[in-house]
Amino acid sequence: MKRDKKRVEGEVWSEDRLAEYLDFKTYDGTDPDFHCLYRAYTRMNEETFARFVKLFREKGRNVEAKNLEGETLADILRKHTQASDYLAVLEG
Template sequence: MAERKDKQKVIGEPMTDEQIKVFLDFPPEDGENPDFHVLLKAYRALRVEDFERFVAFFQEQGRDIRATDPQGRTLLDIVRGHGKSEPFIAILQRAGA
């Protein structure tokens, strides 16, 4: 099937607040901290600007930005080991991680 020439591919449309807030409700795996779980899911899936909005919603709910995984690592600990993660590190640090 041929692609229509009059249709442009749209990449990276801005997410709505409702789409971002969906990440606040992901249930954790057994033994995993719920706050850490949603932070990690959001970090893996969202663009920087959307992750920043997610963190604001996360904190509005009074959730723990310093939550840890079963190995005792925070999301900030994990993100620091990733290349090109400076914007995410800055967001987490501003949030008190």
């Protein structure tokens, strides 16, 4: 996430709003599952992200999807010092 962007805390995420994050499209060949997960990570707090990942898995989506560089979201999060809670959700 860019330093000039702040995650909105206390935002209400309904089930319908979470489901909207399953429908993001990509135009550069990035795996849509990776793109959806990454967008969720950059916009949701840990609790909301956990709810999203649960829904993501229930819909049969791939948490091991890779970006164009061949990395999963978990690979990227291992490099982020403050992402351990998010990583635990993906690996859980």
